[in-house]
Amino acid sequence: MTAQKNRGRRVVAAAALAMLSLGVTSCGAINEQATTFQYAASDGIVLNVGALEVRNLMLVTKSATDKARLIGSVVNSTDKPATLDLTLASGSVSIKVPAKSVLNLEKPENEKTVPSAxxxxxxxxxxxxxxxxxxxxxxxxxxxxxxxxxxxxVPGGFDPKGLEHLTPSEKPAAH
Incomplete structure (x- = not known):
């Protein structure tokens, strides 16, 4: 009887181990591996427009109505200069990119703003x-x-008072 008990325990243990390994590996069977996705690992957008490559493009502003600055980069791999025209409801801006170059919009000499975001x-x-x-x-x-x-x-400078609501405050003890 002891040999049958041991065999029964082994069968139950093997079944439990099989179920555990199935549970651990099954997510890979139905979900695509995360490292195969290509995405913009940044806050801005990444796309190609015509011959230009737009990288990590975003707008920085204080509010919906204040001036907004574009940051990011525009890459021109071609042999000819090209212009990226960006149009928002509030206005537009043209960004001239020399041939075979990367235009970094964070640099002061490349600063581009729009009336608002x-x-x-x-x-x-x-x-x-x-x-x-x-x-x-x-x-x-x-x-x-x-x-x-x-x-x-941030156009016009950053005001730290805008962050006060994010600072935890002590609450009076409840009685």
């Missing part, structure tokens, strides 16, 4: 990006100075 930080501003006769409608992420890395790009 038209939406609050945290939303996406509807825009049209055009190069020559090709164009794309996109949503450009809008950020403010909440994240330190964007504070230097």
């Amino acid at each position: 038209g939406v609050l930080p945290g939303a996406q501003a509807k825009a049209t990006l055009a190069v020559g006769s090709g164009s794309q409608d996109v949503g450009i992420p809008v950020v403010d100075g909440t994240l330190e890395e964007y504070r230097e790009y």
Whole structure:
């Protein structure tokens, strides 16, 4: 009887182990592996418009109605200069990109602003990006100075008072 008990325990243990391994590996059978996805690992958008490559494009502003600055990069791998035209409801801007170059919009000499983003930080501003006769409608992420890395790009300067609501305050003890 002891041999049958041991065999029964082994069968139950093997079944439990099989179920455990199925549970651990089954997510890979029905879900695509995350490392196979290509995506923009940033706050801005990444896309190609005509011959230009737009990388990490976003708008930095204080509010929906304040001036907004474009940041990101535009890559021109061609032998000819090209112009990226960006149009929002509040206005438009043209970005001239020399041949075989990367135009970094964070650099002061490349600064581009629009009258407003038209939406609050945290939303996406509807825009049209055009190069020559090709164009794309996109949503450009809008950020403010909440994240330190964007504070230097806020038109008119960043006001830390805008963060006061994010600081925890002590609550009086309940009696």
